[in-house]
Structure formats: structure tokens, C-alpha cells
Amino acid sequence: MKKILFIFSLFLIGFSSQAQDVKQEKKKKNAKVAFEVNGICGMCKKRIETAALKTKGVKFAIWDVKSHQMNIILDERKTSLETVKQNIANVGHDVKDFIATDEAYNSVHPCCKYRDSKIIEDHKGELKKKKN
Amino acid sequence: MKKYILSGFILLFPIFLFAQTNLKGMLMDKQNPKDNLGVSGATVNWLNTNIGAITNEKGWFTIPYKKEYKKLVVSYIGYKTDTLLVNNLDVIHHFITSESDLEEVTIRAKRDAVQKSLFATANTFTVNNDELLKAACCNLAESFETNPSIDVSFSDALTGTRQIQMLGLKSPYLQIMQENIPSIRGAAQAFGLTFTPGTWVESIQITKGAGSVVNGFESISGQINAELVKPFSDNKFFLNAYSSLNGRLELNTHFNERISDKWQTGLYIHGNYRGEKFDKNNDNFLDAPLANQINVMNRWQYTDAQNGWVSFINVRFLNDEKQTGELNFNPETDKGTTNAWGSEIDTKRFETSLKLGYVFPELPFQNFGLQVAYSNHQQDSYFGLNVYDIKHESLYSNLLFNSIIGDTRSKFKTGINLTYDKFDELVNSTNYNRKENSIGAFFEYAFDNLDNFSLTAGIRADTHSLLGTFITPRVHVRYVPWEKGVFRASAGRGKRSANIFAENQQLFASSRQINIDDVGGNIYGLNAEVAWNYGISYLQKFNIFNKKGDITFDFYRTDFSNQVVVDWENPQEISFYDLDGKSIADSFQVEVNYELAKNLDLRTAFKYFDISTDYKNGKFQKPIQPNNRFFANLSYETTAKENGSQWKFDVTFNNIGKQRLPNTATNPTQYQLPKYTERYSLLNSQITKVFSNKFEVYLGSENLTNVQQKNPILASDNPFGAYFDTTIVYSPIFGRAVYAGLRFKIK
Numbered sequence: 001m002k003k004i005l006f007i008f009s010l011f012l013i014g015f016s017s018q019a020q021d022v023k024q025e026k027k028k029k030n031a032k033v034a035f036e037v038n039g040i041c042g043m044c045k046k047r048i049e050t051a052a053l054k055t056k057g058v059k060f061a062i063w064d065v066k067s068h069q070m071n072i073i074l075d076e077r078k079t080s081l082e083t084v085k086q087n088i089a090n091v092g093h094d095v096k097d098f099i100a101t102d103e104a105y106n107s108v109h110p111c112c113k114y115r116d117s118k119i120i121e122d123h124k125g126e127l128k129k130k131k132n
Numbered sequence: 133m134k135k136y137i138l139s140g141f142i143l144l145f146p147i148f149l150f151a152q153t154n155l156k157g158m159l160m161d162k163q164n165p166k167d168n169l170g171v172s173g174a175t176v177n178w179l180n181t182n183i184g185a186i187t188n189e190k191g192w193f194t195i196p197y198k199k200e201y202k203k204l205v206v207s208y209i210g211y212k213t214d215t216l217l218v219n220n221l222d223v224i225h226h227f228i229t230s231e232s233d234l235e236e237v238t239i240r241a242k243r244d245a246v247q248k249s250l251f252a253t254a255n256t257f258t259v260n261n262d263e264l265l266k267a268a269c270c271n272l273a274e275s276f277e278t279n280p281s282i283d284v285s286f287s288d289a290l291t292g293t294r295q296i297q298m299l300g301l302k303s304p305y306l307q308i309m310q311e312n313i314p315s316i317r318g319a320a321q322a323f324g325l326t327f328t329p330g331t332w333v334e335s336i337q338i339t340k341g342a343g344s345v346v347n348g349f350e351s352i353s354g355q356i357n358a359e360l361v362k363p364f365s366d367n368k369f370f371l372n373a374y375s376s377l378n379g380r381l382e383l384n385t386h387f388n389e390r391i392s393d394k395w396q397t398g399l400y401i402h403g404n405y406r407g408e409k410f411d412k413n414n415d416n417f418l419d420a421p422l423a424n425q426i427n428v429m430n431r432w433q434y435t436d437a438q439n440g441w442v443s444f445i446n447v448r449f450l451n452d453e454k455q456t457g458e459l460n461f462n463p464e465t466d467k468g469t470t471n472a473w474g475s476e477i478d479t480k481r482f483e484t485s486l487k488l489g490y491v492f493p494e495l496p497f498q499n500f501g502l503q504v505a506y507s508n509h510q511q512d513s514y515f516g517l518n519v520y521d522i523k524h525e526s527l528y529s530n531l532l533f534n535s536i537i538g539d540t541r542s543k544f545k546t547g548i549n550l551t552y553d554k555f556d557e558l559v560n561s562t563n564y565n566r567k568e569n570s571i572g573a574f575f576e577y578a579f580d581n582l583d584n585f586s587l588t589a590g591i592r593a594d595t596h597s598l599l600g601t602f603i604t605p606r607v608h609v610r611y612v613p614w615e616k617g618v619f620r621a622s623a624g625r626g627k628r629s630a631n632i633f634a635e636n637q638q639l640f641a642s643s644r645q646i647n648i649d650d651v652g653g654n655i656y657g658l659n660a661e662v663a664w665n666y667g668i669s670y671l672q673k674f675n676i677f678n679k680k681g682d683i684t685f686d687f688y689r690t691d692f693s694n695q696v697v698v699d700w701e702n703p704q705e706i707s708f709y710d711l712d713g714k715s716i717a718d719s720f721q722v723e724v725n726y727e728l729a730k731n732l733d734l735r736t737a738f739k740y741f742d743i744s745t746d747y748k749n750g751k752f753q754k755p756i757q758p759n760n761r762f763f764a765n766l767s768y769e770t771t772a773k774e775n776g777s778q779w780k781f782d783v784t785f786n787n788i789g790k791q792r793l794p795n796t797a798t799n800p801t802q803y804q805l806p807k808y809t810e811r812y813s814l815l816n817s818q819i820t821k822v823f824s825n826k827f828e829v830y831l832g833s834e835n836l837t838n839v840q841q842k843n844p845i846l847a848s849d850n851p852f853g854a855y856f857d858t859t860i861v862y863s864p865i866f867g868r869a870v871y872a873g874l875r876f877k878i879k
Contacts, residue, residue: 053540058539059495059497059536060496060497060540061539061540067212073494073497094180117202117219120217121217
């Protein structure tokens with residue numbers, strides 16, 4: 001009996017969260033947002049995702065190196081998209097409307113200087129090398 | 133006035149100039165590059181500006197250019213957004229890629245055949261299919277030949293069945309799983325590994341030390357999980373034929389078929405046969421059993437990525453027959469008599485399983501899974517005049533739920549298990565029946581700070597009909613002190629009921645009397661085995677002379693609170709009793725992997741073991757256990773050509789330290805063995821010629837230096853006498869064996 005209750009409660013967790021999504025259209029508990037963040041490599045990926053996740057209210061963050069696409073799931077009752085974008089800019093990565101300050105940009109690892117065309121070329125070379 | 137006009141002109145000039153500076157370009161569709169038709173209506177704009185343009189009907193665009201504009205963003209509905217780097221005013225020709233296209237840049241950096249992760253919390257590594265192909269691995273038991281963490285030994289002189297060990301403890305103390313469902317346990321313990329053909333295995337994950345609590349409480353020294361080939365990713369058709377000079381023939385075929393968008397099915401058929409009798413050591417006993425096996429598996433895979441459902445349904449049937457013993461033994465006339473000594477082991481096994489997984493489409497970090505597995509294992513066998521039959525029915529179910537706490541840095545898994553096991557055993561004329569059922573709940577928390585620290589802590593509580601109610605805690609910690617270095621530590625508890633006959637079946641092929649110390653416990657009168665395992669490990673990846681490498685040190689200790697001691701020290705008896713005192717298994721290993729030159733990889737390891745148990749007659753080292761082992765594997769492959777053709781060479785060297793042998797001092801002199809064996813070395817090699825992505829052949833040799841144990845069977849001249857013993861096997865029985873095979877696949 002306990003077991004059945006347990007399973008049932010597990011189901012409920014899932015459903016209740018879904019149900020809330022519908023009710024509160026304005027402040028979603030699990031809002032899915034996608035935007036672009038500038039960066040070039042795996043190190044950038046880690047820095048960008050960590051900055052997003054460290055924002056209280058962000059549950060899930062994944063950034064794609066190639067497309068620069070950032071997908072996050074956040075609790076809109078606890079944080080705003082602006083805060084997340086600002087936090088990403090604060091660690092040195094440009095987001096639309098939230099350009100990283102030079103100071104923040106300079107703090108990234110030399111290999112991550114995504115504003116520098118030479119560095120970008122270097123990364124392209126890396127991909128080519130791996131191709132063989 | 134003129135002056136003003138002039139200065140006005142001068143002032144205007146740069147603007148004029150800028151206005152004239154435009155970048156021109158054309159966008160085309162990658163899909164139809166030949167037509168060179170432009171894509172009209174696509175947008176281009178300079179990154180982080182409002183300056184943009186739209187392509188005309190021929191795909192051309194003109195966009196104002198300034199020196200500080202470097203990145204041009206190209207976008208079009210249904211196509212991937214590209215960012216182009218612009219350094220000058222050269223006309224741009226760019227192909228845009230449809231969103232539905234798969235990534236066209238395939239990064240072919242060579243994936244290591246064995247992957248050691250810097251990120252996993254537990255000391256886990258993955259053995260890929262590439263590695264499995266390095267040896268002829270006909271079945272799962274033989275898949276570990278090129279792996280230093282797992283030791284492969286022989287369990288007896290008759291069946292030649294290989295047993296695997298980790299941290300100096302044999303397979304019952306390892307939890308062996310098939311796609312995360314505990315599989316080789318109970319009645320399947322002795323031969324179970326030979327019931328999974330090598331070609332069915334897609335990859336193997338090996339976790340040293342305390343495992344995860346998710347799959348039960350039984351694992352003590354580690355967990356091995358074999359992922360099988362999946363209808364979705366396996367070749368449409370695969371054929372493998374193998375033949376060995378020691379008379380073994382094998383055939384594997386895989387058929388995979390797509391039924392619909394979501395359903396995919398696979399039929400996997402394995403057969404092996406050995407019909408030739410060999411007695412190279414002239415002891416009048418077969419060196420390897422006559423055998424045949426039919427093994428059929430049907431898998432169904434359901435994938436509905438959009439709605440988040442995945443499912444696997446498996447059905448499998450196995451029939452395995454072995455005959456061994458004296459050369460002239462004929463089962464028809466000699467079974468149950470003393471005309472000639474012989475043995476037959478017939479196994480039938482049916483198993484089916486269902487896996488169901490659901491990922492919440494809106495919450496990729498949240499999912500639940502259900503696993504249900506049923507197996508029916510029946511072994512009928514006799515060894516000379518000893519009869520041993522076992523029937524084991526087993527039901528396993530696991531419902532688990534994964535999610536996060538706060539964000540994805542904190543994850544958890546929780547769920548419940550239900551298990552049921554029914555054993556019917558006949559040992560000569562005694563019946564042993566037992567039923568076990570258990571219900572358990574677990575919770576495992578994983579934290580990762582995404583930088584240098586992660587932790588997995590799990591706990592489970594179980595109520596078991598024979599083992600009682602108990603708690604199983606397990607914890608793993610990972611810390612990265614500096615770049616490419618990882619410290620790991622783990623601790624955990626395991627508990628299990630020892631299936632003394634199934635796990636020590638070789639005892640029946642001897643004249644030993646069976647003694648069981650009945651202390652009133654629930655399992656054969658004995659108590660459950662309980663052990664703690666602690667381990668630390670350090671991995672450092674490095675780059676020397678521009679070549680990649682890594683070194684791993686690890687130390688593990690298994691400390692038994694209770695163990696069912698298997699005492700072989702009296703040559704006329706085998707005794708099973710509860711541990712009274714200490715039983716500790718220490719294992720230390722250093723492993724180095726290094727790329728010596730392009731395409732030439734070296735893996736080498738040194739292992740040291742100290743496994744001692746308090747027997748009734750004092751403290752001894754575990755018998756037939758090398759005190760150390762040196763391992764080296766060298767592999768070379770030529771760079772693959774466009775069509776995949778290449779050569780692969782592989783050599784494995786093992787140097788096995790001295791082993792203590794069970795006491796035979798009370799036997800007549802001719803049936804006595806030394807106290808310790810001598811060191812010996814083994815060499816295996818294999819050459820593979822890949823002709824194309826479709827076809828390859830391989831030729832190999834096991835035991836190249838022809839090492840053979842001189843008299844693996846004690847008193848082979850008098851198998852019905854008091855000194856007959858086939859259990860003391862410490863080196864290969866069969867000498868050099870050459871084999872060849874082919875693989876053919878259609879994608």
C-alpha cells in the first residue's frame with residue numbers, strides 16, 4: 001500500500017508542476033527560453049552555463065558551441081530573464097542587449113576571446129584538424 | 133564662401149565614401165548547390181546592430197559596410213542561422229543549411245577504445261566496441277582480456293569456463309548487469325557470462341568499488357554493466373563467423389528492421405559448436421568440453437522523441453549443452469556408472485524484460501523509468517556420480533524517478549525495487565528450496581559544482597524475506613585539484629546471499645565431501661554475506677612529447693563483516709562456514725596509457741593483491757590468486773582510408789605472479805601439489821584486416837608461448853577414487869590456439 005501511495009505521489013509531482021504551468025501564464029514555474037550568447041569553445045560553454053545556473057531560479061541551462069544558442073528553463077517567480085542575461089554578461093559573454101563590459105570580457109581565458117577574429121580562426125583550425 | 137563650400141565638401145566626403153561602401157554577396161541553398169539558385173527573402177544583418185538587408189529574388193544582397201563590422205548574421209526561416217566573419221569587401225558566396233539537415237561537420241577525432249572520464253563521480257570507465265574487437269571475444273567472459281582492471285581466470289579443468297574477478301574478488305561479489313538490470317546472478321553465476329555473445333555487446337561500463345544504490349544492494353566490489361546492441365543503432369545486417377583450431381565454431385547474425393517511424397526491431401542469433409575431442413596433455417580427459425549453444429534474442433525498440441517516450445522489449449531464449457570428462461565416455465551407456473567418468477551440463481534459460489522511460493518534454497532534466505525483468509533458468513547436470521540440478525526463477529522490477537533540486541547542479545534519483553527469487557536445487561539426493569523476496573526504496577543525490585567537485589551519495593532501505601531489514605549506504609566523491617587530475621574516493625556497503633553450490637559448481641567434479649556448517653542461518657543454514665568497500669583513486673592525464681597519456685593509481689579494500697568462507701584446504705573436503713575473524717581483500721593498481729606514436733597505443737598496468745581470510749585452521753591467502761600481475765597491451769592501426777580499409781594489430785602480454793595452491797599435503801605423494809605455483813607469462817595477439825566498411829577478417833592466437841598446466845586433474849587415472857580433483861587450475865590447460873574469423877555488415 002505504501003508503495004502504491006509512493007508511486008502515486010511521484011506521478012503527482014510531475015502533474016502538479018504541469019498544472020501550475022497552465023494556471024499562471026504570466027509567471028511560469030518552468031519557462032523555456034532560448035537566446036543567443038556569444039562564445040567559441042568548450043571552456044566558454046562551461047562558463048556560460050555555470051553563470052546561468054548560478055542564477056537562483058534557473059533550473060537548466062545548455063549552450064551550443066556551434067549555433068551559440070542558449071536554452072534555459074527558469075522559474076519566472078524567482079528570477080527574470082534580464083537577470084540571467086546580465087549574469088552571463090558579467091562573466092564576459094555578450095548577450096543581445098547585455099554586452100559584457102571590457103573588464104568582464106578581459107577576464108575570460110585567452111582562448112575564449114570570441115570577439116577576436118584570429119582566435120575564431122584558430123578554433124576553426126581545430127575543427128579541421130580533428131576532422132582527419 | 134568658397135572656404136565653407138570646400139570644408140563642407142570635405143566634411144561630406146567621408147560620409148559619401150561610406151555610403152558608397154557596400155558589401156555584396158549571394159546566399160544559396162546547400163541542398164541544391166548545382167543549380168546555384170539564390171535564396172530570396174533571407175535576412176542578413178551586422179551582429180549587434182540594426183543595419184540589415186534582405187536578399188533579392190536572385191539571392192543577392194547589398195549591405196552597408198563599416199570597418200568595425202566583423203560579423204554578418206545570415207538567417208532564413210527553416211534554415212540554420214550562420215555568422216560569417218567579414219574582414220574585407222570581397223563578394224560573399226554562402227550556402228545556408230536547412231535546419232532539418234544533420235550536422236555535416238563530423239568531428240572524427242579518434243575516440244579512445246577505453247574512455248576514462250574526468251567528470252564522472254564514480255571510478256567508472258567505458259569499454260567501447262572497438263576495444264571489444266581487439267580480442268576474439270566470443271562471449272562476455274572473454275571481453276575483458278585486454279582490460280587490466282578485470283582479471284580473467286579459469287574456474288575448473290573440465291568446462292574451461294572463465295571467471296572474472298575485480299579487486300581480487302570473483303564475480304559473485306560483482307554486480308553484473310545487462311542494460312542496468314542485474315542479470316548474472318543466482319543460478320547463472322558460473323556460466324552466465326558465456327551466455328552473452330560478444331557481438332551482442334555494444335559497450336561495457338565498469339565501476340570499481342562501491343556501486344550505485346539504484347540497482348540493488350548486492351554489489352560489493354564493483355559493478356559491470358553491459359549495454360547490448362540496439363535495433364536503432366546497430367547495422368541492418370551483421371554476420372560474424374569464427375573458427376578456432378581448438379575445434380570451436382561460432383556464428384552470429386544480427387538483423388535489424390525498421391517497422392515504423394517509432395518502432396524498430398532486431399533479431400540476434402548466436403550459435404556455437406565444438407564437436408572435436410582434444411587431449412593434448414594425455415590425461416585421458418577432454419581438454420575442452422564438447423559443446424553447443426543456441427542463443428536467440430529479439431528486441432523491440434520504441435522511440436517517440438517528441439512526446440518523450442522510449443521503450444525496450446526483450447525476449448531471449450538459450451539452450452546450452454556441454455559434455456566433458458574422459459575421452460571414451462559415452463553418455464548413453466556410461467551416465468551414472470563407473471564405466472567412465474563423464475559429465476553433462478544442460479542449461480535452458482528464458483528471459484524477458486521491459487524498459488519504459490519517459491522524459492518530460494518540457495523538463496529535459498526530469499524523467500521516470502520502469503524496468504521489469506523475468507528469467508527462468510534451469511540447469512540439469514551431473515559430474516561423474518554427483519548430480520546437481522538447479523532451477524531459478526527470478527523477477528526484478530525497478531521504478532525510478534530522476535529530477536533536480538533547484539537546478540541541474542543538484543540531481544536526484546529515487547524509486548522502489550521489488551524482487552522475487554525462487555530456487556529449487558537438487559544436490560545428489562538432497563533438495564534445497566528457497567524463496568527470497570524483497571522490497572526496497574532508494575534515494576541517490578548527486579551534486580556537481582560544474583568545476584572541481586562532485587559527490588554522489590545514495591542510501592537504500594530494503595526488507596528481504598531472508599536477509600531482514602537493512603540499510604545500504606554508498607558514497608562517491610570526486611575532486612579536481614589541478615588541471616587534468618582527478619581524485620576519487622568511494623565507500624559503500626553490500627549484502628548478499630551466497631549461492632554456495634551454483635557459485636562453486638566445480639566442486640562436484642571432485643571427490644570432495646561437502647560440509648556445511650549449519651549455524652541456523654536462512655541460506656543453507658548460513659548467514660548473509662556483508663562487506664564494506666572503500667577505495668581511493670587518482671587519475672592524471674598528461675601530454676609528453678606531444679602525445680596523450682594518462683596514469684591511474686587506485687587502492688581498494690573490501691572488508692567482510694560476514695562471509696561464507698569456502699574452504700578448500702582439506703583435499704578430501706570442501707567446507708562452507710560463516711566467517712569467524714577477518715577477511716580482507718586489498719588491491720592496488722597502477723595503470724598507464726600512452727600514445728607512443730601516431731596510431732600506436734600502449735596500455736600497461738601493474739596490480740598487487742593481498743587477500744587473506746581467517747579459516748578455521750588459521751589465516752591464509754586466498755588460494756589460486758596471483759599476488760601480483762603485470763599487464764601490457766600494444767595496439768597499432770594504420771590510418772583508415774576513405775572506404776574504411778585499414779590494418780589493426782594487437783598484442784596482449786600478461787605476467788602472472790605466484791599463486792598459493794590449496795593444501796594437498798595429506799594426499800599420497802603422486803597427488804600432491806607444491807605450496808605455490810611459479811610465475812608465468814601469456815601472450816595473445818590478433819591481426820585484423822578491414823577491407824571496407826562492410827567486410828573485415830581477423831586472425832589471432834591465444835597463448836602464443838604455449839603455456840600449459842602439466843596435470844590439471846589430480847588422480848585423473850582414478851576418477852572414482854578418493855583423490856580425484858579437477859578444481860585446482862591456475863594456468864591454461866589448452867596450449868596455443870589459433871583462430872580466424874570474419875565480420876560482414878550492411879548499414
